[in-house]
Amino acid sequence: MSLDLTLDGQVVPFQEGETLYEVASRHGDKIPTLCYDKRLDPLGACRLCVVEVEGANGPLASCTTPARAGMAVRTVTEDLERHRKTLVDLVLSENPKGAEIDPLRGLASQELAQLSVRYGSDGTRFAGATSGHSRFDDPNPMILRDYDNCISCYRCVRVCAEQEGDYAISITGRGFGTQISAEFDVDLEDSDCTFCGQCIQTCPTGALGDLRALQHADLPEPITATRSICPYCGVGCSLDLLTKGETLVGVQPAMDGPANEGALCIKGQFAWEWVQHPDRLTEPLVRKDGELVPATWEEALDRAAAGFAQAGAEHGRRSVYAVASGRAPHESAYSVQKFIRVNFGTNQIDNCSRA
């Protein structure tokens, strides 16, 4: 049996178990949120996603309201937008910097900033008390803990618990005393934190930030994202490489990655600085008088080829062997095996899977 409801005057189908927010977000992106991350159980805390449902007493949070057949739902009305503006004004009153957060802080870091533009909020309407205080004294070089910008949406706490199963961070205090904290208020490295960075990437205000990326905050070029795959283990997590000009400035997880659905670990998230490290090999080297010295490509390739030819001539074609990498892409492994098979007619080829 097909299930339908009316959404802003249009009849739309849905599936048993879906929330109003899930149904609505398939039909346009009109409903604002701050505490929502599609991978997490809905919390209904920020109240921005409220909608009007015919027959209901007052607006309902769409993220926690199950869709039911025959419902008539309105997602954008004058009342709803006024209500949402008040909420954004309230949230921004605690976060005067809300509108000027560097996007390098994290994947969702611009959500509040975008809402401030949409609702014309600047935080002055309810200016006064604030909650959360930054922990710049945490010495770890990965996760910025700038809780002055925290709006207590608990996305970080929930992603750590529900998505990661690590329960490394929690909430202390109430009201204006609310503070996101590692257990017993320790530094993150002394907690159960595994530095997967998921809290950074789900934070909608940049209260948590990627310190490795932020070291490039001052580079003037715009940020470009290039979709790729993590270079470490075999899970194959999708991620975006963030670049400014010719500089790699960071990594953010891809929410639509088939293997990871937005998750990364410490290595995928933070261990990328080696790419442009000064230790990289930048020119061919050949051994002369016992020392490896720089050479032109021409010279190095000639020397490489000559050595293989000589071994083949002196000791037979089976005397030449190649080891392909399990780290380099297909085009490398394919070329290495073809190099052996085509040039020497043998199968003297392996990769690093046996040790």
Next chain:
Amino acid sequence: MSNPLADMDKPDVIFCIGTNMTETHPVAATRLKQAQAKGAILIVADPRHIPLARRADIHLPLRVGSDVALLGAMAHVIAERGLMDESFIAERTEGWDSVREHLKSFTPEWAEGITGVPAALIEQAAVLYAQADRGAIYYTLGITEHISGVDNVQSLSNLALMTGNLGREGTGINPMRGQNNIQGAGDCGALPGNYPGFQPVTDPAMQAKFEEAWGTKVDLEPGMTKVRALEHAGEKIFAMLICGENTLISDPDYDHCERALGRLDHLVVVDIFKTETAELADVVLPASAWAETDGVFTNTERRPQRVRAAVPAQGQARPDWWILAEISKRLGSDQFEYNSAAEVFNELCSLSPLYAGLDWDRIDAGRYQWPVPEADHPGTPMLHVGEFPRGKGLFKTPAYRDPAEVVNEDYPVWLTTGRRLEHYHTRTMSGRSTGTEYLLNEETLEVHPADVQAWGLEHGGMARMSSPRGSVLVRVASDDTSPPGTVFCSFSFSEVPINKLTGSGYDPITDTAELKVCPVRVEPVSG
């Protein structure tokens, strides 16, 4: 993996063996944690009290290298109690009668004597796995890096076959591949016995197929494995090309490996850093790195995915395919006329039945899992549905064998090796990244607190650890993750070249090194 990663939150009983997944495949482990949150039972077999074991409903702390005994005893219990999936056995398998007979001697009490795992715990785990609607097995190198690696995998296969835990959602036998493209390297034919697509080199039809494609008749005789090639360096092997592998640090028996590479007339290394292995080369060729190179990785669930260049290569570094093509041209070949990575990948697709339905454009969003036999094929997220590649699933009868070396008077402690969360392999990359290096910048030897005391060691003090092949100095960390009598160390730090000690033996079929078991002696060092 027989089943997709997306399946990992679907089993109701999860059996992890020889996998420290929260540290080595953290993102996959999050799915298991989610399965647990939904009520799945987690059984973990591992010598160490690893983080996954701490989360487990049942931890089977087997002695290193005793997997065949443990798994055989689990199968014994399932057979004796009649918990098999009789219809699956009848319809989809062969060899059940012989394996049933074979298993008779694998009593839990016998296995307890070998593995150290209480018989009752073995029985409990076996019953839970057998009674699961959806039982899934996950393993990593803790299963394969043994002289009995093949036997271990076959023992797991027996368990899955006899309980019908294959070819359905949330089940399967799922090896977690350790490197980003180790599956891909095999897919591409970088193996001594297989052309691209795992097509056997011994098949004359394949020889003819590749002769037509490449214009060269390749031997029907398989090549040597890398282990044998190093063994024969300076005797049968005189020139070697090593691409993207720090062999000296990552391979077993460092000294043997160093001597082997030293005996070569000609060593060419293609890499992104001047690794310890590159230091031994005659020619070092700088390769463009991840984030600089267009290409394809295939993950552990057989999914080819695109990697893309986002920044220019450092200095004069070039893609591997270009480097191999340039050397080949100098050897007189006209078979390497490529202008892009896409052309290389498309050639692979044209020659591999597993990739026949793919090309550079079709894998753009990473939507397919091989085999993809033709262009309109949706891919194969799950293997063994309805039928196995050979038809019926074959039971095997592996017998228990001791590791190549066992503890004795001179070397009374079991050393097992592996990875740590913060670092990757020989640290060429993670060691040059601020965050990972901040959290962990020195290797330590994980020793049970009781052993620290009994052996006269100190937490934070230095120890000398020796095997018949060599010794290393390493700082001691008192930690009850390792059980008494067993110590653990990673191979990530060249300052503690743990593979000076390893290399006791190799699996007779695959030549995989027994990196997970090495009897050692641990002594305090003053100062």
